[in-house]
Amino acid sequence: MKFKSLNTRITFIFLVLILSIQIVGSIAIRLSIEKNARASVNEQLVLGEKIFLSLLDQNSESLSQGARILAIDYGFRQAIASNDDETMLSALNNQQKRLGANISVFYTSTKFYTTADDHQIISGEKIYSDVKSAVTALVENAQGSGNFKSFAIFNNEPYQLVAVPVKAPLTIGWVIMGFKINNTLAKKLHKLSNLEVTFVSRANESNWSLTASTLTGHSIKSVMTQPSNIIDTKTMNREIDIGGMSFGSRYVSILNSPNQMLYAVLQRSIDEATAPYKNLQLTLLILTIFGAFVFAISIYYVSKYITKPITDLVQVAKSLEKGNYEVSITTDRKDELGELSRSFSSMSEAISTREKSISRLAYFDELTHLPNRTSFMLRLNKALEEAEVTKQQLTIFILNLNRFKQINNILGHDAGDEILRVVAQKIKATAREQDFVARIAGVQFAMILPDTTSEVGLSLANDLSKSFESPILISMQSVDVSASIGIASFPKHAKNEAKLLTRAEMAMYAAKASRVGTTVFDKSYDINSSTNLSMASELKNAIAGNQLIMYVQPKIGIATSKLTSLEALVRWKHPEKGFIFPDQFIPFAEQTGYIQLISQWMLNEAARYSQIWNTMNLHYPIAVNISTRDLIDQELPEKINAIFKTYNIDDSSLSLEITESSIMDDPVRALATLDKLSGMNIKLSIDDFGTGYSSLAYLKRLPVNELKIDKSFILKMEQDESDKKIVQSTIDLGHNLGLKVVAEGIENQVVWDLLRKMGCDSGQGYYMSKPMPASDFVSWINLWDSSSIYKETQLNID
Known part of the structure; x- marks a missing residue:
């Protein structure tokens, strides 16, 4: 041109x-x-899958929480125990309506009810013929693998199910709750993700059926032709032509078993996604x-x-x-x-x-801005893989706040939330740069410590525990917050994340039970281990077979050296293992609930000996220790009254010793029980005073007659001036409250003389007498008057 x-x-x-x-x-x-x-459509589909799985998890958690509420309901468990079908059905129906669930089932493997296969199922609505097998499989899977969630298809309708055990304290049955996979769920997911959602299912080799969909008309037919091809080709993503429009589709498998299959089909129109850009091109x-x-x-x-x-x-x-x-x-x-x-x-x-x-x-957790349990488990899995490759050790902490329920009840949930935020900051401040901190439950936090042994972890945990010694100021109030920390290490205690987390939690519960602050996992904590299972059976036989022996330790009036009362102590003489001391089986008995049987045995045994000694003109009260489980038992006063009548003894023959911590576990119920016991003129004593959590304001409300100073303050008081001041202050406090004061752990003359000068009322310890079999008490009392302690004191009195 x-x-x-x-x-x-x-x-x-x-x-x-x-x-x-x-x-x-x-x-x-x-x-x-x-x-x-x-790529954007595929990404939206992937995000949609995450949202869908998260939505299922939320549904599952909602069902689990509702089922747990029913499982721990006292009236519901009473109905189970009494075979009250009407009450159980009413409770199931009510909880089902509150949750908006579509199905609720109570399942038990005990013989409260009898059918052809020794199982009985009670439901809040009509049960389809295949519900029973699905519920049974869910429970068996939960018992075997710990998976309490499942999906199942009943009458060509899929359900999302959860199972929660009913314990009293052992498992006596299961509560199962379920939602239908229906249009409600599809529309909810569509609203959250802006994706088209279709659920298709197949049961027992039948044709694929439509469960729910946000699509309409002939569009659904194109989706229904795909599931078999997807399973055969193992392809999750593909493009499908629907009505001349191209859709990016993702097939998400929810349930895939030989007899039942359930898919969620997530779809996004590719043409709609590119349409705005085509206008821009023009x-x-x-x-x-x-x-x-x-x-x-x-x-x-x-x-x-x-x-x-x-x-x-x-x-x-x-x-x-x-x-x-x-x-x-x-x-x-x-x-x-x-x-x-x-x-x-x-x-x-x-x-x-x-x-x-x-x-x-x-x-992430919205309240504390810490990673949540999901994030923690992902990080723990990755950290374990790295530790396995590098052959390094790895330690985790599980931290649980003590008495948080009481703090919430007293100060309110807003204050409780603020405390959780402060606690989160304390943990982050203690953590090292390489450590990972998360909030994994309501008042439970966790920490991953890479390349750290359990010994180093224990030292770091102790530092963390000390950070809780300073009170937290909330709403112009100073609040004492303490924590129990459990520690477990890889590969020493476990080689996968589930067991490692479980064993750290066991250690945490052991620390909480023993009030030591921090504890490293020990195999004796594993209540499911063969050793402990064996002990469960042996302990039950010991109670029934009179292998337990009651020991007594005298309480001596320090001013007069006269015997004032006795404390009853339990010993276990195993036919093969010999003597097993309380610290070896009492914690296990408290975990399993056998402690109530032991307490009942001790009360009966103390009453029996009291009856015998009364006939010999030996009228000395016998103090019996009772546990937390006993103290919250509203029938305890009636049980003790029945023992008085059985052995024909009066209310001065027995007294009860309780610990501060047992009171604070459930203050309302504990105080109600104590008031009833006090109304029966039974003397009450606070054992191990100074080691628990009770405040003076709460202490003065308790209907107790005696304080026992813990031996940890007595043993070193002759060398430790601080212990001496604590003991003197405790004696003065007790007297000012009108209480008698008893000192434990007196082991020499120097401590005896110090306590006498301080005005302590009574004492017990090896200096006067070691614990002895109750059958030896008569011989001991005949020798006591001739002892050097008694004579010296009488000489000083004269």
């Missing part, structure tokens, strides 16, 4: 150049948009033609002004394609290209915000 002027030729060359650049840019943008749109074409005319006037300005935003958009599209949503375009243009730039920028910001929000909801 010939041009008459250079200007025309230059203009033509640059026009061709700019048009070529624009055409190439448009093609690149189109290809990038197509690719990005599909706009770009119009702008390109317009720019060609303007370019003849100002080549440089037009080329720079037109191509730069397009280049920016291409870069943004590529960044979006790679999953980088942080990119943004800054422009002050007001035309279509400016709108396009801002649209791209807004789109990337919206996707980034949605991704962060979903990630935070899935992996």
